Amino acid sequence: MTARATRVLVLTLLAGNFFEILADHKQLKAGFNLFSKEQDVHLGQEAATKAERDLPIVRDRAITDYIQGIGRRLSSQPQAGGFPYTFKVVNESSINAFALPGGPTYVNTGLLRAADNEGQLAGVMAHEIAHVALRHGTNQTSKANLIQLPAMIAGAVLGGNGSMLGQLSQLGIGLGANSVLMKFSRSAESEADLLGTQLMARAGYNPIEMARFFEKLEAQGGRGGPEFFASHPNPGNRRKAIEEEIRTLPQRNYAEGESDGLRRIQAQLASLPPTDRDARAQGIEDTRGGQVPRDGQVPRAREATRPSDRLREFQARDFSISYPDNWEVFGSNDSAMVTIAPREGIVQARNGTSTVGYGAIMSFFYPQYNDGRVDLDRDTRDLIAQLKSSNPTMRADGNSRRIRVERENGLLTTLTSESPFQGESEVDLLVTVTRPQGLFYFVFISPRNEPKQVRGVFRQMVRSVRFPD
């Protein structure tokens, strides 16, 4: 090729790419999320290990290779978010598929049988990949405003009874079909359809096959459709939305059919053992942590380390704060929730859940009204109500006071409650601040009769809070 021809080719490729970027104007961004991407991966792998103990995973090489080939073709697109995806086939006759946070994706043999062509199968897989890429599982868990989450992250780091997944299931966020982590909202479904459409088009599959397959499943009603729709509720007007999205994508000629491979694999399914549907219909329902608690250990406050007033800085995803250098950070620079506490300040209950008896937690509260826009007074009241419902002994000590945190408006509320340390009560100093993504909150927890110096450390921490512009 001549130099000129090479230049023309390169320019053409660049231009093609450029227009594609322009055309993908429906940029879908992951919503409110307190978890880091790594925590998604960690949680999903824990869940996958647990789920696979109960699920009849197909080991047949040809079937597995086939699904992995389609999965890789879709998940290698940049919009899939670079998660470590894996694809496995489950020997289940129900027409279903699911994906766990961070990438583990499962397709039932029932779904393989039901698809008319590879595009339809790819459509469901693209839809599942989109849920992972948009982080819908942890997004919905974050929006549930479980104020126990930051302590849970600490408990998971410390080990003992509480894995992250086990603690989540104690909070009612397991992996069963109806749990917050796995049951998607209609708006999440629409987003997954749109991103799935983009993934299919980029991978060379005709996205309309996704819409056709969903229509077919719906028409089937009782015969297999509902399993998928139980965790993926139909947002309505699916076909129209997908068609509109296709019109925004660059014109492509999709290979029709692509069904020879699928036919071969469908024939191969006959060699698998019969499915045992009843026993496994709820294959991943039970995910309790369920370890035996250690007896005879009654944590006491005096074992906890008082905060030093030498501070160091921690940078989280959406804020930074200085903290006592003899305390430890439990969280990640990429997440929006963190516990900073001495190890002895974290108390693990018998059921595996963790609470902070001495230390601080920081996170964001997702406003339940007002379209996610923050209202300092109302959302602080909601947050306090949430704190009280998780700890019935909690009382507000007078009214909230206005304060400034960095340059933002904030409130300081003093709460008291029983301490997880035996025979103690505690003071919880709550600071709330309006931020665009939600109500930022910082709770400083200490036993009631601690020396004045401790209150001074709290004030220093509040003054050190910074938000990125």
Ligand SMILES: [Zn+2]
């Ligand atoms: Zn879905």
